[in-house]
Each structure stands twice: as C-alpha cells, then as structure tokens.
Amino acid sequence: MAVTQQLARVPAEYLAACRKSADESPDGDHHWDPPSSDCLDLDxxxxxxxxACRLAQLDDVHLDALRWASEGDTEVDLGFLNAYPHAIGPFGPPPTLLSPEAVARVSALLGEIDIQAIVATLPADRHHAGSLFGRGPEFIPDGLAEYLLRHFDALRKFYGEAARRGLLIVLWWD
Known part of the structure; x- marks a missing residue:
C-alpha cells in the first residue's frame, strides 16, 4: 500500500469530540469516521x-495557497487516531490542519489558478514531461496532464465545499 496525501473536511467540534471519545473510551475508540464524501485522497x-506550477512560473501568492492546500498551516496531534477501529496511521510529516478561515482563503486562491494554462506549459512529449519531475512517463498511466487536471479539480472542489460549509481541513500522509 502506497503512502498518499489524505484530507478530511470536518467541523472543529467533530475533531474535538473524536479526541474526547478517544480519551474517555476504555479501548481508545475515537469514533473518527468522516463520510467518504468529506475525504480526499490526493495520491x-x-x-x-x-x-508544474513552478515550471509555469505561477506567482508566489498562488503557490503558497497550493502549498497550504496540501500541507496545512497548523500542526495537529492526531495520535489519538492511531487506535482501533479506524486507525489512520500517519506517515511522513506531522498531520496538520487549516482553520475554516484559512480554508476560505485557500479556496478563493485555488479558484483563481488557471490549471489549464499551467498544464499547457508542460512538454507534450510524455518522456520529456516525466523527466522534468525525475520520473519516466510510466509512473502516471493516464499521463501527467490528465493526472494534474483531475487532482487539481478535485482539490479545488474539495476546498470550495469546505469553505461553503465553514469546515476545517485535516491533512496527513497515510
């Protein structure tokens, strides 16, 4: 199983309730189980x-928004989630979150990014495009452009819905 970027959009109260449940439950059950529609695997x-955005020379404001969208801005202790029955088993950097206010800001900035224009700057040749990222074209079966378009669109929609609902976003690698 590969380690991939995971995001969940939840109310702050839900995260607090899960932490409280884990503390109070004899077996540490945290009851963390956001609906699948509120989870995103960014691979x-x-x-x-x-x-791709750096290669296309996207400005720093929007590059920062993209970084916050995938890295968060506040480290959060999710150790309580490493318990049965829904252990998330984070790997890599510590889990983070973005507050509802930060989510709204990131969502607005993601909405300003012209991903089609960015993808258009990539070389058409799959081998050349793959080499820009230190890999061959086989690492993404459907092609780099399609992969980037699909994942950016999912990320933008995910943040848009979280902003609309006033949710925070929790991020980790699992």
Missing part, C-alpha cells in the same frame, strides 16, 4: 502540482 499529486 502523490501535491508535489507534481507544485512542480
């Missing part, structure tokens, strides 16, 4: 999206 897209 390995964050680094590829950032790389």
């Amino acid at each position: 390995w897209a964050p680094a590829l999206l950032a790389g």
